[in-house]
Amino acid sequence: MRLPARLLSLSAVTAASALLLTGCFSESASDDSAGGSAGGDGKRVRVAMMNPPRSGLSPLSDDAFKLSRWSTAETLVTLDADGDAEPALATKWQQNARTWTFEIRDGVTFHDGTKLTAESVVRSLTRAATASPKPRILDGVDLTVKADGDSVAVTTGTEDPLVPQRLSSPQLSILAAKAYRGKTVSPVGAGTGPFELTKVNGTSSATLDRYDDYWGGTAKSPGIDVKFVPDGTARAATLRSGEADVVEAVPVSQAALLDEDLVTEVPMPRTNTLYLNTGSGPFKDASLRAAAREAVDAESIVKGVYEGRADVAKGLLGPALPWAADLREPVQRAKSGDPNGRTITIGTFTDRAELPEVAQTLQQRLQKAGFKVKLDVREYANIESDALAGEFDAFILSRATVLDSGDPAAYLYSDFGSKGSFNISQLSDRKVDAALEKAAGTKTGDARRRAVVDAEAAVLATDAAIPMLHERVIQGDAAGVVDVEHDPRERALITADTYVK
The missing domain is CATH 3.90.76.10 (Dipeptide-binding Protein; Domain 1)
Structure with missing residues (x-):
């Protein structure tokens, strides 16, 4: 197995046909009409991204992180x-x-x-x-x-x-x-960043042009051309064919097919977790949640599905937050019960190419443990609402643990607080809520880190979530790309300093 040429720490920082890719970026791949290069050579940056917009690029949704990665919308x-x-x-x-x-x-x-x-x-x-x-x-x-x-x-x-x-x-x-004139929020032509979002073509593409009056200095590239390519094989192929300059989230299965000098492996504060529905169905029973936990073999998933390009999880918070491992202590959990042929449905999505294979691996392990297992696999945009509504007995999710604030307390509250907006496990536990409240109110520093790890322990004690592995996201950058970001938090990608030779 060939490993990537570069590995960045936090501080440093299926098949698709050829026809699917033909002309993918042809409209403006070498368009220099936006002006001079200001340090670059006039080429626009072509980006292949994984997830299409789910909410019309509204900043009030997860689409906001696309706006940030394109350097078009900014925060205080x-x-x-x-x-x-x-x-x-x-x-x-x-x-x-x-x-x-x-x-x-x-x-x-x-x-x-x-x-x-x-x-x-x-x-x-x-x-x-x-x-x-x-x-x-x-x-x-x-x-x-x-x-x-x-x-x-x-x-x-x-x-x-x-x-x-x-x-x-x-x-x-x-x-x-102008962004707030309707019921929805439109970021087109309304940001403050070095690139202006000028056109959005539904869920297929977006165009950004350099904004010459940017307060932080003129961008080196005249613009960005974005294509949304949910299929991981097709996305990786855009780099091999030279149709994209920057490709996010290259599937593990495709990484070995790329020139190792074009691949960067970025350890992420992202955990691949099996969420169990504590509100209804078989996993309302704590002993069956324990049985599921004992059936999971995370090491085999890391080796077999991720080809060693991930870390086996010891908790919800991974190597990107090294202090968590130093503070973590053993957690008391419920004893395992007998599944006795109970039928469960596991949901996951295709947007991250490894997850369907993870689901199949878990299906085999859980069936061996005594469950009957059905899988429901769709694109994320078509499955998220059902997951949040508790329609599945279990759900496999690749989840960023410090995406929003840089502090994991917000993630823990969102996913496991009884009033959290992303509570896929439908968890409502007084001890967990108390621990989350304490963590949220503690001042930054060692005391807050201790409180966060205590909150993590309270969640793990319920078996509402079974952390399996911590991902290393693989990014592909063409040879001519200069100063593209490799951001563990997935907030930055193309900046004012990025250009193509």
Whole structure:
């Protein structure tokens, strides 16, 4: 097995036919009409992405992370490699009990030419805070926003040490007034980043052009041409054929077929987890959840499905958060019961090419343990709502654990809090809720890390989720690509410094 030439740590940072790919990026692959290269040579960056938009690229959905990866929508703050907040559209901030005051950067314009003001920030954050459902990062947070001269005052219902980190979430991007004219939020021509989103072609493609008045300096590439290619084999083929410059989420099965110099393996704060429905069905019984846990052989999945390009999970939080392993202690769990031929349905999705194979492996293991197992495998866009509604007995999900705030407490609340918006396990447990509440209210530092690991232990004790492995996402970059990002948090990809030789 040939390993990737590069492996980045957190701090450093099925078959498809040829016809499917023909002309994939032909419309603007070498278009230099957007102007000079400003350090590049005038070529546009062609990107093949995995997941098509699910909500019309609304920043209030997970589509927000696409806007961030294309450097078109920005937030008040960003996060450094350690998860600490750094200035972006806000230059500085301070806390006074429940209120944080953010000073808004001067000289910033939106892509429609209007000026960034405190009122602009209030409008965007208020729309997010009052949305239904709220962005995950605001789960359980009562947040109000008011303008105060050139600053913005953000007040929470209870004292919240994580407000700056929360405001770094791409789902809290600041957009121009034009974005909010309808019932949905449209980011087209409404961001502040170095690239302006100029066209969205449904779920097939998107076009971005350089924004020459960007406050942070002119981008080196004249634009970005995005194609959404859910099929992993087809996506990898765009790199082999030279039709894409940057390819995200290359399937493990395809990595060995690519030139190793074009492949980067990025250890991610992402856990492949088997969520068990604690609200209804067979897994409402804790002893059957324990039986499922004992049937899972994560090591064989890592070796057989991921070809060793993943880490066996010891908990929900993986190697990208090394302090978790140092603090983790053994967890007391329920004893295993007899499945006695109970029928269960496991759901998962095709967008991540390895997951259907993981499902088949689990099916075999669970059937051997005494369950009868049915599989339901679809594209993510067609299965998410059923998963959240508790329609499956179990669901296999590749889940980012620090995606939103850089802090895993938000992920734990969202996925396992009784009022969490992403509670696939339908978990409602007083001990878990108490541990999550404690973690959320603890100030940043060693004490918060301890509280987070205690909350993880409370979740694991329920067997509502069986962590199997921590992924290393594989990214493909053509030989001529310069300064593309390899971001473990999946927030950055094409930046103002990225260009194609």
